[in-house]
Amino acid sequence: MALGELQIPAEQIDHAAPFVAAPPAARTPAFGRHLVTMGNCADCHGAALSGAPSIEPGAPPAPNLTPGGVLGGRSETQFLTALRTAATPSGHSLSSAMPWQLTGQLTDEELGAIFAYLQSLPPRAYNSDQPLATSEANTIRQGGNP
Ligand code: HEC
Secondary structure, three states: HHHHOOOOHHHHHOOOOOOOOOOOOOOOOOHHHHHHHOOOHHHOOOOOOOOOOOOOOOOEEEOOOOOOOOOOOOOOOHHHHHHHEOOOOOEEEEEOOOOHHOOOOOOOOHHHHHHHHHOOOOOOOOOOOOOOOHHHHHHHHOOOOO
């Protein structure tokens, strides 16, 4: 699986951590959560997945992936297209700071599960673990390119 290439080196893995069985592969938020963990999305998009400043000079910030951010009004098809071709609905092309060449190798089921998980998160403000009120979430699209 492509996400394997995003994993941390073996020597950095906490071998004392309890083993957690992977949920069954399906288009479910539970499986999507597993893939997001395996893919280390939080390394760049923040522990709450609500976006974070750039981790390297010159790279754009990692956008807010909760429904309070850029993905709030997106369809699953738009999400799949962005993670496979780098093209977002606004016409922006994702830079290589986002490893879309790797996410682009995931199956429809895997990307669908990731989308379902991200959409199941509480809408959060950019780079915050605080939930947004829904009305705010509908208007605020911070933390990245719309
Ligand atoms: C190495 C850092 C890094 C990792 C790891 C990473 N991202 Fe990103 N991601 C970014 C950056 C930076 C951008 C913004 C790129 C741009 O706008 O050019 C981005 C953009 C995105 C977008 C596009 C949002 C939009 O505007 O349409 C999505 C969706 C996304 N990432 C999801 C994920 C998922 C899911 C994972 C885990 C499988 C992940 N990212 C892992 C850095 C990262």
